[in-house]
Amino acid sequence: MESLILSLLLNGIGLGLVYAAVAIGFSLVLGVSGVINFSHGIMYAMGAYFFWVLQGHIGFWPSVAITPLLVAMIGFVIERVLIRRVYGQDPLFGLVITLGFAMAVEELIRITFGSAAYSISAPSFAKGVFSFGDFIYPEYRLFISVVAAAMLATLWLLMEKTNFGAVVKAGMFNSEMVGALGNNLPLLRTIVFVIGATLAGLSGIIAAPIWSIKSQMGTLILMPSFVIVLMGGLGSIPGTILGGILVGVSTSLATLIIPRFVDIIPYMMMAFIIYFRPRGIFGEQNIVE
């Protein structure tokens, strides 16, 4: 029983870190551009699908290198062609345009690959199990936790220790002022969008061997991102990680107790947290309020 709980706990943390890596991009785009980006989940799905297709042709490592670049490029194009047009307009415009795009891509995936789910095997270097006494845990699950944590740590360094990060954070507080001070705000928004897309794409790659790839995977990852951002606070990396782990661990442990209501638990926590801290746990004043 203890080892079951421990492995569920570790599952939850891994899941939470992947959620956080997806949610942080969603959060930064929302903060800097004020767009509720429903197409964010599709970046995650594209990461998984591109990786899956490329892996069969050019092998594991080259596809790990190329997939994020592809997703980043697509993110760049979408931001420049579509999402740019709705900045500063009614919030529903950004929401509907990204939702429409996500629906179209999801259907495109279904046309190309069918609606069946595919499973990918874990890469050969992490196929084994990790054993500690009686406790046995798949190596790959530890691997994804480490990779997701490394992605979040890199982003944290970028945001906290560089000039660019300072400008992004200022952009979330008052984007007009940031523009007026001579920063290229449109470029900043594009870069943030591309960073978010890349992180989502990478998360898609590492998550693919654990949760099979399917056409709805992008939509399914989106709701946890919503909850995590509202819970942790907009644009806050520590808040997003904490929110991600809360969602991941609670859903993972809940499968043991009340498996049917697993989906509802994150929302309950979110409602509870928002009631006491309307901006989320680490939320600060920002432009979307």
Add this chain to the structure above:
Amino acid sequence: MKKILKDPYLWIFLIFLCYPLYPYLGDYISLGTELLIWFIFTLSFNLCLGYTGLPSFGHGAFYGLGAYGTALTFLHLYNKDGFFVPIILGALIGGLFAGGLGYLIRNKKGVYFAMLTVAFTQVLYFICWRWDEVTGGEAGIKGIVRSSFLGIDMGNSYNFYYFVFIAFVLCALVIRRIAESSFGKSLQAIKQNPIRAEALGYNTGFYKFAVYTISGFFAGLAGGLYCFLTQSAFASVLDWSKSGDVVIATLLGGGTVSFYGPLVGSLIFVVAQELLSAFWEHWMLLYGLSFVIIILVLPTGLMGILKRK
């Protein structure tokens, strides 16, 4: 008299009064019924979006709750013989939940308001989807029969069409009365400039809460009618795609610039959806792309084009 003749409502009512007589279309009476239900739904939504500027992305949930509320009261309280009361109760449940949510988030603005409506209505979706004992879970609720109302057999789809037609006429008149009342004018003031409206002494939070509740009531009513149309209730009607549908139908018609925009929008939207889904399995592709195109090309909708000329 002249004023009445110029009233767009008169013509809309006349057109739909004769719907069953039209060649070809008249055979698809359930399409006509669904259109009328969508009219109620989008008109109610437009009170939020077009009149108050509330970016609500959760109206699908109130619609779905209306459907569930109607289905449940019909099956459990009314012992399979009742028609009017379940629909009213469904509408009240929609209004109640909209009111609760509206009260909680009445002072939030813009994007944050939209986010919260998405997140909270998703809870309702999961509850309906998972609470098997009450909502039937994934299987939904079936076995709803349209019994008689005032001695008229509602099992006949033409009779039911006219029942929905009367409901639509009443709702449309009430919603327009609300939009044109002093309350409606205050809502428009809040949309134009919330800070100024506040400075003029309007309790903007209360107004937003009130309009959200009213809008949820009518959305629930539409959901209740839909429940009787399909004689079932499924969790999929609470899905966010439903909330997206009502937004896009309203924007397509031009709900932000004209009161009648939602009617035009839902007419095109429902008919196009019906045709597309009948002819192509992968219609979702075009459907999603149409969302993108409408926002890029027609941000003020079809009525926006008419008004510009």
